[in-house]
Amino acid sequence: MTYSSKVMDHYENPRNVGSFAKDEEGVATGMVGAPACGDVMKLQIKVNKEGIIEDARFKTYGCGSAIASSSLVTEWVKGKTLNQALEIKNTQIADELALPPVKIHCSILAEDAIKAAVADYRKKSGEPL
Amino acid sequence: MKEKMKGGKQMLKYPIYLDSSATTRVDPRVAEKMIPYLVEIYGNPASNSHTLGWEAETAVETAREEVALLINADPREIVWTSGATESDNLALKGAAAFYSGRGRHIVTVKTEHKAILDTCRDLERHGYEVTYLDVLPNGLVDLENFKKALRPDTVLASVMLVNNEIGVIQPVEEIGEICREKGIVFHVDAAQAAGKVGIDLSMLKADLVSLSAHKIYGPKGIGALFIRRKPRVRIEAQMHGGGHERGFRSGTLPTHQIVGMGEAFRLARMEMADENRHIRALRDKLLKGIADIPDVYVNGDLEHRVPHNLNVSFAYVEGESMLMSLKNLAVSSGSACTSASLEPSYVLRALGRDDELAHSSIRFTLGRFNTEEEIDYAVKELREKIGKLRDMSPLWEMVQSGVDLSRVQWAAH
Numbered sequence: 001m002t003y004s005s006k007v008m009d010h011y012e013n014p015r016n017v018g019s020f021a022k023d024e025e026g027v028a029t030g031m032v033g034a035p036a037c038g039d040v041m042k043l044q045i046k047v048n049k050e051g052i053i054e055d056a057r058f059k060t061y062g063c064g065s066a067i068a069s070s071s072l073v074t075e076w077v078k079g080k081t082l083n084q085a086l087e088i089k090n091t092q093i094a095d096e097l098a099l100p101p102v103k104i105h106c107s108i109l110a111e112d113a114i115k116a117a118v119a120d121y122r123k124k125s126g127e128p129l
Numbered sequence: 130m131k132e133k134m135k136g137g138k139q140m141l142k143y144p145i146y147l148d149s150s151a152t153t154r155v156d157p158r159v160a161e162k163m164i165p166y167l168v169e170i171y172g173n174p175a176s177n178s179h180t181l182g183w184e185a186e187t188a189v190e191t192a193r194e195e196v197a198l199l200i201n202a203d204p205r206e207i208v209w210t211s212g213a214t215e216s217d218n219l220a221l222k223g224a225a226a227f228y229s230g231r232g233r234h235i236v237t238v239k240t241e242h243k244a245i246l247d248t249c250r251d252l253e254r255h256g257y258e259v260t261y262l263d264v265l266p267n268g269l270v271d272l273e274n275f276k277k278a279l280r281p282d283t284v285l286a287s288v289m290l291v292n293n294e295i296g297v298i299q300p301v302e303e304i305g306e307i308c309r310e311k312g313i314v315f316h317v318d319a320a321q322a323a324g325k326v327g328i329d330l331s332m333l334k335a336d337l338v339s340l341s342a343h344k345i346y347g348p349k350g351i352g353a354l355f356i357r358r359k360p361r362v363r364i365e366a367q368m369h370g371g372g373h374e375r376g377f378r379s380g381t382l383p384t385h386q387i388v389g390m391g392e393a394f395r396l397a398r399m400e401m402a403d404e405n406r407h408i409r410a411l412r413d414k415l416l417k418g419i420a421d422i423p424d425v426y427v428n429g430d431l432e433h434r435v436p437h438n439l440n441v442s443f444a445y446v447e448g449e450s451m452l453m454s455l456k457n458l459a460v461s462s463g464s465a466c467t468s469a470s471l472e473p474s475y476v477l478r479a480l481g482r483d484d485e486l487a488h489s490s491i492r493f494t495l496g497r498f499n500t501e502e503e504i505d506y507a508v509k510e511l512r513e514k515i516g517k518l519r520d521m522s523p524l525w526e527m528v529q530s531g532v533d534l535s536r537v538q539w540a541a542h
């Protein structure tokens with residue numbers, strides 16, 4: 001498997017690896033995937049009072065493309081509103097990282113992680129989904 | 130003349146090759162022997178009208194003797210093929226066809242090489258019935274289970290001597306006894322075994338044995354099939370043509386390849402004992418270097434195993450990203466993600482390893498040319514990269530905070 005230079009860059013220098021404390025204000029978590037399938041992504045967003053995602057963290061168990069997809073997504077969601085974040089599509093992620101067809105599921109998983117994190121935030125804050 | 134590359138204070142060359150069960154570097158002594166048969170003694174060994182043909186034929190027969198010597202067989206029992214895959218195909222299809230009048234049931238094992246499993250699938254499409262046996266959690270065939278699978282119409286059984294992924298040594302002596310007693314043709318895939326474990330076909334009751342050159346420092350593209358003469362086993366040829374190899378396998382013999390295989394087998398016979406000691410010491414050093422990392426599991430039995438192999442699952446770290454981070458090490462992942470199927474290793478699954486651990490496995494296979502310095506480097510790299518990937522792993526984080534992963538409801542995708 002040969003990787004694009006962008007995948008390699010995110011893999012070698014992953015952005016925003018880590019975790020926020022779960023009970024910190026404004027923090028929401030999305031966990032998607034399953035160990036049996038070979039990838040699990042955890043995406044956390046920190047939303048400020050204006051409803052803007054001001055920071056994000058990820059941890060990923062998975063192949064290089066899965067790690068790169070989640071790393072990229074943490075960069076992209078920052079500064080966006082929840083609705084803007086939900087507009088990020090897997091095809092954009094796949095295009096940006098030049099993922100081969102066999103790795104498209106990694107970008108789908110990253111999109112799902114955003115949806116899951118936003119849903120978690122809305123559930124916690126009592127907003128309609 | 131000894132030209133081994135071991136020892137010494139030379140600089141490490143990257144990537145460090147720890148994938149010797151995939152293939153090996155041709156030993157320079159082997160390559161040297163092959164070259165004259167490309168550019169000087171280029172005659173067809175089947176040409177009996179001139180010296181270039183005679184000399185090629187002599188070289189082929191000398192090599193045949195060398196191959197036979199390593200496994201204590203008669204040279205007349207050795208048939209050249211293009212490699213172990215062809216040998217496996219010839220053995221299974223050839224014996225199944227010849228004995229089809231007697232029965233159409235075949236017994237093999239779920240952890241066999243694809244050259245066996247896929248050939249069996251093909252035979253199933255042609256009206257044969259195949260039983261694929263489970264293995265014990267340590268990777269070994271359960272003899273009672275094997276016996277139970279045999280039926281009156283079983284004509285053929287195939288069990289590998291050494292497993293390519295986990296290196297375990299199957300109890301082929303006992304299986305051979307069972308088969309001989311019942312008149313079942315017994316095939317053994319010894320591609321990963323020759324030159325690593327002693328094979329004595331005057332004792333081992335195998336009727337057909339597949340061999341390969343490139344796993345033991347010979348060239349790719351050449352192998353052999355042992356076909357027992359006493360008691361005689363019969364097979365139907367699968368390749369027809371000029372009637373080479375007593376009709377078992379037509380096609381012009383590749384003299385240089387055969388000479389290479391002969392020399393590789395000769396070197397293996399001379400050096401196997403010393404080499405195994407060297408390789409075992411390196412393997413043990415590697416294992417010791419990573420044994421204290423938490424949640425590291427060796428796959429397959431450590432006792433009944435060739436010293437060359439170490440297959441390890443690093444829990445909570447995915448195999449492909451592990452390989453990616455170990456770019457200075459040439460190793461392979463049990464997880465076949467790299468071959469685009471995204472399926473974890475069928476061999477590890479057969480051991481009952483859960484999918485997560487099967488996805489997290491790495492196969493280290495050591496060889497003649499590895500050095501202590503290389504193993505030291507590999508250990509250092511492994512420890513560093515596992516730490517880095519676990520820091521990035523949500524599974525590791527959950528386990529550290531006391532979550533039982535088996536109780537988590539995963540959103541499968």
